[in-house]
Amino acid sequence: MEFITLNKLKKGDKVAIVSPSFGAPGVWPHIYELGLKRVREVFNLESVEFAVTKKVGATKEERSRDLIDTFENKEIKAVIASLGGDDQVTYIKDLPFEPFINNPKMFFGFSDNTHFCNFLWLNGIPSYYGASLFTQFAMQVRMDNFTIKYLNHALFEVGEVELEASAVYNDIGLNWNDVENTNKERVYEKNDGWFWDGETDAEGITWGGCLESIDELLRHNVQIPTLSDFENIILFTETSEEIPSSHDVFRVYRALGERGILGRVKGILVGRPKAWHFNKQNTTEQKAEHRKEQRETILKIVREHNKDIPIIQNMDFGHTDPQICMPYGGKVRIISSEKKIFAEF
Secondary structure: OOOOOOOOOOOOOEEEEEOOOOOHHHOOHHHHHHHHHHHHHHHOOEEEEOOOOOOOOOOHHHHHHHHHHHHHOOOEEEEEEOOOOOOHHHOHHHOOOHHHHOOOOEEEEOHHHHHHHHHHHHOOOOEEEOOOHHHHHOOOOOOOHHHHHHHHHHHHOOOEEEOOOOOEEEOOOOOOOOHHHHHOOOOOEEOOOOEEEOOOOEEEEEEEEEHHHHHHHHHOOOOOOOHHHHOOEEEEEEOOOOOOOHHHHHHHHHHHHHOOOOOOOOEEEEEOOOOOEOOEOOOHHHHHHHHHHHHHHHHHHHHHHOOOOOEEEEEOOOOOEOOOOEEEOOEEEEEHHHOEEEEEO
């Protein structure tokens, strides 16, 4: 569990934009261009498009080649995923490890990109779980200041940062098919803050991601950290726009328990569940009930396997905004007596 220390960026550096899952830039070019504009104007970085960044239906071989090329390209200092998807499990496990070990650099992405983050983790390369081009950089009207703050920590700064809870949140999207929506602000609601259970302190290396992707890793017997590794891990999970039921969440967490993982981890961090999607437009009350059911489910199954570790839920990472781009393979400290969490960026 020794991880490479990644180089931070400087203003003007080149960053690659890739589509390891779905070729979203080819479907919504106006959202893509807005994201590129934010990379340039908010962070003063130069974006570089690769061979199949905009190709809808790119083969897994083509997407593999793009990932390898971005890491082997000496001019590229970081890599940003355009969006997620649902099929990285079919090819990430077959990537050669040498191009990435020999050319480590920052990667940003979440959701289906859990698979690539896990691959990098297994090869001693940390990454950042969050900050996809379409969902964070190309936020309608403006980027969230909260999101920008943690992205600046990740991109340019070295050291430990105290994590905070945002005062508000959003999980109601605006349809990308309507170009006019780029000029409409999303509706934000009051955030409930963190839900904390457990009184012990903890310190460990982060591993986890989207719970639906973790389910895929387990189902398909993809390599993940060993049970010995998990004795030094802070597990973090969150759920996607699929809005899995509390029973579905229970099954994945039970699998983690039965495999001996929950009994070994140092602590658990859970992102605020997304509870609204275009095909499931829940009310504020329904969303609150969904989040409550998931919190109670996770707490119940974890406590059956581990009585003592701290469990902090409703954190600002994953499929809602604003978002912390969580260090993946980074050190985290949990101080339960003070209800504080620190992460190495």
